[in-house]
Amino acid sequence: MGNASDLSETFPYIGTELEAFSYARNWKDYLHKRMKPFIKGDVLEVGAGIGNNTDLFSKTPHTSWTCIEPDAQLATRIPRVSNREVIVSTLASVSDRRVDSILYIDVLEHIEDDAAEMTMAAQCLKPGGHLLVLVPAHQWLFSPMDAAIGHFRRYDRKAMRAAAPKQGVKLLSMHYLDAVGMAASLANRVLLKSSAPSVSQIKFWDTYMVPVSTAVDGVFGYQFGKSLLAIWRKD
Numbered sequence: 396m397g398n399a400s401d402l403s404e405t406f407p408y409i410g411t412e413l414e415a416f417s418y419a420r421n422w423k424d425y426l427h428k429r430m431k432p433f434i435k436g437d438v439l440e441v442g443a444g445i446g447n448n449t450d451l452f453s454k455t456p457h458t459s460w461t462c463i464e465p466d467a468q469l470a471t472r473i474p475r476v477s478n479r480e481v482i483v484s485t486l487a488s489v490s491d492r493r494v495d496s497i498l499y500i501d502v503l504e505h506i507e508d509d510a511a512e513m514t515m516a517a518q519c520l521k522p523g524g525h526l527l528v529l530v531p532a533h534q535w536l537f538s539p540m541d542a543a544i545g546h547f548r549r550y551d552r553k554a555m556r557a558a559a560p561k562q563g564v565k566l567l568s569m570h571y572l573d574a575v576g577m578a579a580s581l582a583n584r585v586l587l588k589s590s591a592p593s594v595s596q597i598k599f600w601d602t603y604m605v606p607v608s609t610a611v612d613g614v615f616g617y618q619f620g621k622s623l624l625a626i627w628r629k630d
Contacts, residue, residue, distance in 0.1 A: 436495030442502030446473035571620030
């Protein structure tokens with residue numbers, strides 16, 4: 396069974412949105428389909444939270460799955476199963492490991508020195524391994540919710556390239572996702588100015604907006620969206 400390790404680099408998460416986003420099943424399915432070709436072998440999920448993504452994403456064949464989560468209370472809620480380890484800390488505590496896939500799913504925006512984090516992540520990859528990063532897109536969409544849950548920034552392609560490892564990895568793709576959901580984010584930024592989404596808002600977005608985005612994102616050439624997904628391969 397997996398275990399939890401209490402290490403020095405821990406801190407409480409200030410956000411309250413994780414419960415609400417547990418209902419975003421269509422969104423998680425969409426992400427999983429786009430990311431699963433690059434998930435294999437020994438996998439490291441950084442900032443796993445309460446495991447909202449872990450069970451679905453770990454259905455992809457893998458050898459081992461390690462969840463890194465710096466909030467000890469959140470980490471206790473990550474389901475413990477065979478070949479899954481839960482470590483209460485940050486990437487720095489396991490920087491001597493070498494893995495095949497590293498996932499940052501809505502995590503990098505919480506890290507002040509994102510470039511240093513990405514450099515460390517690249518160093519943890521085995522040759523041929525993949526670094527997969529999903530972040531909220533467009534600084535002009537930065538809202539009270541971003542501030543309330545501890546986001547330092549949102550990203551466009553330029554900002555993501557600035558944070559990317561400068562050597563040792565090759566960028567495979569960088570695409571915007573959820574073109575329709577971008578309208579909802581803009582509404583929150585300009586009109587609602589909410590600091591936390593409600594369960595009903597998440598369910599509405601996931602039920603009605605995400606399916607349309609999955610159909611039209613490709614038509615738009617992945618040039619628009621409220622999220623940005625970037626994938627690198629270790630040389």
